[in-house]
Amino acid sequence: xxxxxxxxxxxxxxxxxxxxxxxxxxxxxxxxxxxxxxxxxxxxxxxxxxxxxxxxxxxxxxxxxxxxxxxxxxxxxxxxxxxxxxxxxxxxxxxxxxxxxxxxxxxxxxxxxxxxxxxxxxxxxxxxxxxxxxxxxxxxxxxxxxxxxxxxxxxxxxxxxxxxxxxxxxxxxxxxxxxxxxxxxxxxxxxxxxxxxxxxxxxxxxxxxxxxxxxxxxxxxxxxxxxxxxxxxxxxxxxxxxxxxxxxxxxxxxxxxxxxxxxxxxxxxxxxxxxxxxxxxxxxxxxxxxxxxxxxxxxxxxxxxxxxxxxxxxxxxxxxxxxxxxxxxxxxxxxx
Amino acid sequence: xxxxxxxxxxxxxxxxxxxxxxxxxxxxxxxxxxxxxxxxxxxxxxxxxxxxxxxxxxxxxxxxxxxxxxxxxxxxxxxxxxxxxxxxxxxxxxxxxxxxxxxxxxxxxxxxxxxxxxxxxxxxxxxxxxxxxxxxxxxxxxxxxxxxxxxxxxxxxxxxxxxxxxxxxxxxxxxxxxxxxxxxxxxxxxxxxxxxxxxxxxxxxxxxxxxxxxxxxxxxxxxxxxxxxxxxxxxxxxxxxxxxxxxxxxxxxxxxxxxxxxxxxxxxxxxxxxxxxxxxxxxxxxxxxxxxxxxxxxxxxxxxxxxxxxxxxxxxxxxxxxxxxxxxxxxxxxxx
DNA sequence: CTGTTAGCGCTTTCAC
DNA sequence: GTGAAAGCGCTAACAG
Numbered sequence: 001x002x003x004x005x006x007x008x009x010x011x012x013x014x015x016x017x018x019x020x021x022x023x024x025x026x027x028x029x030x031x032x033x034x035x036x037x038x039x040x041x042x043x044x045x046x047x048x049x050x051x052x053x054x055x056x057x058x059x060x061x062x063x064x065x066x067x068x069x070x071x072x073x074x075x076x077x078x079x080x081x082x083x084x085x086x087x088x089x090x091x092x093x094x095x096x097x098x099x100x101x102x103x104x105x106x107x108x109x110x111x112x113x114x115x116x117x118x119x120x121x122x123x124x125x126x127x128x129x130x131x132x133x134x135x136x137x138x139x140x141x142x143x144x145x146x147x148x149x150x151x152x153x154x155x156x157x158x159x160x161x162x163x164x165x166x167x168x169x170x171x172x173x174x175x176x177x178x179x180x181x182x183x184x185x186x187x188x189x190x191x192x193x194x195x196x197x198x199x200x201x202x203x204x205x206x207x208x209x210x211x212x213x214x215x216x217x218x219x220x221x222x223x224x225x226x227x228x229x230x231x232x233x234x235x236x237x238x239x240x241x242x243x244x245x246x247x248x249x250x251x252x253x254x255x256x257x258x259x260x261x262x263x264x265x266x267x268x269x270x271x272x273x274x275x276x277x278x279x280x281x282x283x284x285x286x287x288x289x290x291x292x293x294x295x296x297x298x299x300x301x302x303x304x305x306x307x308x309x310x311x312x313x314x315x316x317x318x319x320x321x322x323x324x325x326x327x328x329x330x331x332x333x334x335x336x
Numbered sequence: 337x338x339x340x341x342x343x344x345x346x347x348x349x350x351x352x353x354x355x356x357x358x359x360x361x362x363x364x365x366x367x368x369x370x371x372x373x374x375x376x377x378x379x380x381x382x383x384x385x386x387x388x389x390x391x392x393x394x395x396x397x398x399x400x401x402x403x404x405x406x407x408x409x410x411x412x413x414x415x416x417x418x419x420x421x422x423x424x425x426x427x428x429x430x431x432x433x434x435x436x437x438x439x440x441x442x443x444x445x446x447x448x449x450x451x452x453x454x455x456x457x458x459x460x461x462x463x464x465x466x467x468x469x470x471x472x473x474x475x476x477x478x479x480x481x482x483x484x485x486x487x488x489x490x491x492x493x494x495x496x497x498x499x500x501x502x503x504x505x506x507x508x509x510x511x512x513x514x515x516x517x518x519x520x521x522x523x524x525x526x527x528x529x530x531x532x533x534x535x536x537x538x539x540x541x542x543x544x545x546x547x548x549x550x551x552x553x554x555x556x557x558x559x560x561x562x563x564x565x566x567x568x569x570x571x572x573x574x575x576x577x578x579x580x581x582x583x584x585x586x587x588x589x590x591x592x593x594x595x596x597x598x599x600x601x602x603x604x605x606x607x608x609x610x611x612x613x614x615x616x617x618x619x620x621x622x623x624x625x626x627x628x629x630x631x632x633x634x635x636x637x638x639x640x641x642x643x644x645x646x647x648x649x650x651x652x653x654x655x656x657x658x659x660x661x662x663x664x665x666x667x668x669x670x671x672x
Numbered sequence: 673c674t675g676t677t678a679g680c681g682c683t684t685t686c687a688c
Numbered sequence: 689g690t691g692a693a694a695g696c697g698c699t700a701a702c703a704g
Contacts, residue, residue: 003681014691019683027689044473049449050395051681053386055696057337069414075406082432091446094430096418110427113385137380339697350675355699363673387697391680 002045011039022047053115062090062305063116064298065107067124068221069096071249073275073294074122077145080298081120088306090117099124099221108134118305120298122146125188141308143301148190155308157301157321161191161274164290164325165198166205168244168272171288171327173206176336177242177270180208183229183254184246185220192220195246195274214240222249229257239263241336245273251287252277266334276328286330293323338381347375358383389451398426398641399447399455400634401440404557405432407585409611409630410458413481416634417456424642426453435460435557444470454641456634458482461524477644479637484526491644493637493657497527497610500626500661501534502541504580504608507624507663509542512672513578513606516544519565519590520582521556528556531582531610550576558585565593575599577672581609587623588613602670612664622666629659 004018011018013032020026021036039045053059064081066074078094085092093116095107104124108131111119119135119142121128132152135142144156172180182199185192196215203210216232223229233239233254245251251273255265265271272288304319340354347354349368356362357372375381389395400417402410414430421428429452431443440460444467447455455471455478457464465487471478472488480492508516518535521528532551539546552568559565569575569590581587587609591601601607608624640655 001681005681015681016683016691017689020690023683025683029689032689046445046448046474048390048451048681050386050390050451051696052683053696054384054390054681054698055683057696059386070408070411072406075411078405079432086442091429091450093427096415106422109382112382114427115384115386138382337697341697351697352675352699353673356674359699361699365673368673384697387680388699389680390682390697391699393680 001048002043003048004045006043007036007039007045010043011036058117059115060090061093061114061116062302063093063095063107063111063114063119065095065097065104065119065121065123067097067099067122068249069094070222071247071275072277073248073292076276076294077122077298080295080300081302082298084299084302084306090306097124099219101125101127104128104131111135111140112138116140118142118309120145120301120305123149125186126150126190127188141305141312143305143308145297145301146191150190153318155301155304155319157297157304157323159191159274159290159292159297160322160325161194162198162201164274164292164327165195165244166202167325167327168274168288168290169199169202169206171272171329172242172244172270172333173202173208175242175270175333177333178206178208179214179238179240180242180244181214181216181236181240182244182246183216183218183232183250185250186217189220192217192246199244218250220247220249223253226253226257226260229253230260233257233261239269242270242272242333245271248273248275248277248289251289266332270333272333287332288330289328290325291328292325296323337384338379339384340381342379343372343375343381346379347372394453395451396426397429397450397452398638399429399431399443399450399452401431401433401443401455401457401459403433403435403458403460404585405430406558407583407611408613409584409628412612412630413458413634416631416636417638418634420635420638420642426642433460435555437461437463440464440467447471447476448474452476454478454645456481456637456641459485461522462486462526463524477641477648479641479644481633481637482527486526489654491640491655493633493640493659495527495610495626495628495633496658496661497530498534498537500610500628500663501531501580502538503661503663504610504624504626505535505538505542507608507665508578508580508606508669509538509544511578511606511669513669514544515550515574515576516578516580517550517552517572517576518580518582519552519554519568519586521586522553525556528553528582535580554586556583556585559589562589562593562596565589566596569593569597575605578606578608578669581607584609584611584613584625587625602668606669608669623668624666625664626661627664628661632659 004015007018008015018036020028021033062085068074082092097104101124121142122145129149129151144154148156184196187193200210243254245254274290276291340351343354344351354372356364357369398421404410418428433440437460457478458481465485468488480490484492520532523529536546579590581590610626612627
C-alpha cells in the first residue's frame, strides 16, 4: 500500500509536508506542492481513512437505520438522507432492521464499534429505548425518524400521524361511509398509536362507534403469510364498507387478501392508507393516501444530525419537527 | 473513550491480556479472564474498530453498489447480500448510483479511502470499466452483479437475459401477437444488450420483422418526465399489440404513459417485463414477468466475494454464474 | 499464562 | 516553509 512516507521519500520532503498538501493546511511553496502532487499521481496514492479517523477521532461515517428496506417510504427517505450526507462530505452506512429488535441491537453494536459520528434512526418501537440510551451514554448523536420513543429526549422528525388519520376518516365519511375499519401497526410504535388515536377521534367527531373488533393491530412490515389479515376480514360481519391502512405495506396486503376472496377495491371495499407506493400508486387501484414527504424526512433529519454534530460543544435544545400530512385523493374510495 | 489500557489498569493486567480476552486468543486463566470481563462490563468498553482495522489491515467492511435503491429488484438483492455478509461477520455499506457514472466514481473513491475488503458491484454500464480497473489496481476484490463489463475479467452473477427475452416474446406470440415492441435500457449495459438480442432472435424464429422504430432505448432508471415514453408510443402507428419492457421500472412507466392516453393493459396493449414488482405485482394489472431471483443475486454474489477474499493467496479461476430465467404468467397478456 | 516492544498510517505540536 | 517526535487504540511477535 502506498503511504505518505512513500510519497515523502520520492518527493524528497517529509511526511508532514505531504500531509499538509493533502489537507491543504499550513503554508507550502507552490513548487513543493506541485512536486508532491505529481508523485501522488504517479504512485496512485489514496489516503487511508482509518488512519485519519484514528488520530482525528472522527470517522466521517454516519449511520441510517431503517425498518424496511423494501418499503418505498424508507428508500425514498434514504435517498434524501444520502444526498444531504454527501453534500457535507460524510459517508452513509445503511442498516435494515426489519422491525426486529435483535437486528437493531446488532447494528447498535456495529455502530459503537465503528465509532460512527452520528445516527439517523427509525426505531423499531418503544422497546428501542435501551438502544438509544446506549448511544446517548457513548456520546453518539442521533436523530429519530418517523417514530418517537417515550423515555428519552432527542431531535426527531415526525409526520402528523394523528391529523393524517383524521383526514383519511373524514374523507371516507364525506363519501358516505359509516362502517370504517382500521388495520394498523403495533401500538408499541408511536406513529401507530397516533394513527389509532386520530382514527378514534375522527370516529367520535362523526358520532360513529369505536369497535375493537374492527381494528387489527399487526406489524407494519411485510408478512409472508396473509392468513392473519384474511382471518380478520373473515371475522368482520358484515364487512366494513371502508378500511384505513396504517401504512402502504398494510394497504397492499389488504388488497391482496380481499382479492383472494374475490373482492375488489373500491367496488366492494374502499381503502385509504398512509404513505405513497412510489410509481405503483398510479396503477390500479389508484390509492387515496396520506402522502408523507419521505425524501424530506431523510434530508431534513440528516441536516439536523449534521447540525448536532457540528455544534457538539454548545448543544441547542432538542428539536421536534412535524411534517404536515397531505392527502392525495385518487379513486380507491367508492361513494355510497 | 474507554480503551484497553483503562481496562488493563483497573484489572491489574497488561493491555495485551485484555486484547487476548477480547479476541479469545492465546491461553488465559479463567480467573483473569473473568476479572477482565467484569471490568469491561463496568466501564462499558467497546472495541475501536478503526484501531483494529489499522493494525490488521482489514476493515471487515464490504460495499454493495446498486444503481437504483427504489427498485425492488435491487432492494431484494441488497437484503440477500446483507444476510450473507452478516452471517460471516462482515458489515455492509450501500451505495446508490442512480445509473450515474459520476456518482459511481465518487463511491469508488470512498471505497478506496475506506479500504473496504471487497465490493459487490452492479455497474452503471460498460463505461464503468475504469472504475473496475481502479479497484483491480488497488487489489480490491469485486464481484459483478447483473451486468458484465467488456474489457475486464472477474467473478460475475448474471440473469439469463437472452433466454428471458426469448421466453417473453414466445409467450406473446403464442397468444397471437405479431406486432411486438420493445422498451429497453441503454445498450451500454450488457443485460440490455442481451435482452435486445434475445428479442431479435425470437422475432426471427417466428418470422417476424425487426423494426427499429418499435424499439425504444432509454434509461433503466425511473424518470421524472414520461414525455420520452409517450412520444415513442405516439410515433408508433399503429400501436403495437404488445410491448416487452426491459425491466420493471420501464413496465410501470409504460403503464402510466398508456393510462395518460386512456389506454389500458391488457385490454388495449399487452405488456410483459423483466423483474418482479414485489407485492405490487399481484395488484392490477398483474404483470406477466421474467422473475429474476433477486435475493439469490445478492446472496450468491456475496458468497463468491467472501470466498474470493478468504482465498486471496491462492485465487481460483473467475467464476461466471448465470441464474436461470423463470417466467411467471399472470394476466397482462390478452390473447388475440 | 502474561508482559514488553514495535508499528499500522496519519496528524498535532513544537521547533527551526 | 518545513521537519522531528509523539501518539491515536490496537495487535503480532517475541520474551519470560
